[in-house]
Amino acid sequence: MQSVLKLFDFNLFSALDVLLVAFLLYQLYNLIRGTIAANIFIGLALICLLYFVVKALDMKLLTTILGNFMNVGIIAVIVVFQQEIRRFLVLVGRNASLQRNRAWWRYFLGKNEAEKDNYKRIKPIIDACKSMKQTHTGALIVFVKDYDEQIYQTSCEVVDAKISKRLIEAIFQKNGPLHDGAVIISGNKIKSASCILPLTDNSDLPAQFGLRHRAGIGVTEANDATALIVSEETGEISYAKHGRVKMNISFAELEKLLNKDF
Incomplete structure (x- = not known):
């Protein structure tokens, strides 16, 4: 019962958490939309879905094979999406610095x-x-x-x-x-x-x-x-x-x- 109550314990920081995750997913979508990375992402999502299906059906051989793939999933994502990750980090860093400089520029010059x-x-x-x-x-x-x-x-x-x-x-x-x-x-x-x-x-x-x-x-x-x-x-x-x-x-x-x- 306590675990259920904790699940619905939604406060300001929980809302901020959801908004930040939504923002990151939106930025990720903008980066890969219309590119070859979008097809790769769909392929990875289908493999993950297939893993949970074969695991639920107790198909041991496929579960073992796909499980090994899931174990290195983070590394695989970094390798496959290295260009998109690099571009995203550059975008975040630039927005943190240049946007502030642009605001000062407009403040002083109009x-x-x-x-x-x-x-x-x-x-x-x-x-x-x-x-x-x-x-x-x-x-x-x-x-x-x-x-x-x-x-x-x-x-x-x-x-x-x-x-x-x-x-x-x-x-x-x-x-x-x-x-x-x-x-x-x-x-x-x-x-x-x-x-x-x-x-x-x-x-x-x-x-x-x-x-x-x-x-x-x-x-x-x-x-x-x-x-x-x-x-x-x-x-x-x-x-x-x-x-x-x-x-x-x-x-x-x-x-x-x-x-x-x-």
């Missing part, structure tokens, strides 16, 4: 001034996209908040230049030596160009997606980054984040997305 300053950064990118859309110039621009030299500089040409419409257009010029690969932008600078990026493993993407789209989606799956893709065939602009992509977006929508994420 919201309007902060938005004007951000618009000055993204305007050259939007203008370059307008020009490349008209000329059907393919482009892949990746935005990262923390530029990891070990990840990007090993497969890129270092640029470290101010963001400029003409520079972006020159990099992606069809006959230029740097047009293959991606441009990496961090802060107020173009850090590197001609970067070779990992391709996505997602098999559910539209058939018309080429290597440029798959690389743009792949880099947002493996890192805390966003990608802007201009199609060489159609001039269509796409925007990728967390392994998911928005296709054929307008310049007004592009401005909102960049103002929010960049």
Whole structure:
């Protein structure tokens, strides 16, 4: 009877506990939704469900086999979801620091001034996209908040230049030596160009997606980054984040997305 009463002993900290778990599950869902990790998670959940079924049916051989898998379940989850766990921890750490700095920035300069300053950064990118859309110039621009030299500089040409419409257009010029690969932008600078990026493993993407789209989606799956893709065939602009992509977006929508994420 006492154990039953303890079960219903719900206080403020119990409510906080439930809310925190719900928040963590929601963040996990956002990280893996639409990615190959979602299918892996479903597979692991089915194996766990199968274990409890065969255990209840007293099927000793399968129970033993699946039981050994369950014993190393935590290690298996860490190995399989290492990219998602890394991205989640980076997201938590960044929100704890940058959000506070952004609040101070808006407090001292005012919201309007902060938005004007951000618009000055993204305007050259939007203008370059307008020009490349008209000329059907393919482009892949990746935005990262923390530029990891070990990840990007090993497969890129270092640029470290101010963001400029003409520079972006020159990099992606069809006959230029740097047009293959991606441009990496961090802060107020173009850090590197001609970067070779990992391709996505997602098999559910539209058939018309080429290597440029798959690389743009792949880099947002493996890192805390966003990608802007201009199609060489159609001039269509796409925007990728967390392994998911928005296709054929307008310049007004592009401005909102960049103002929010960049």
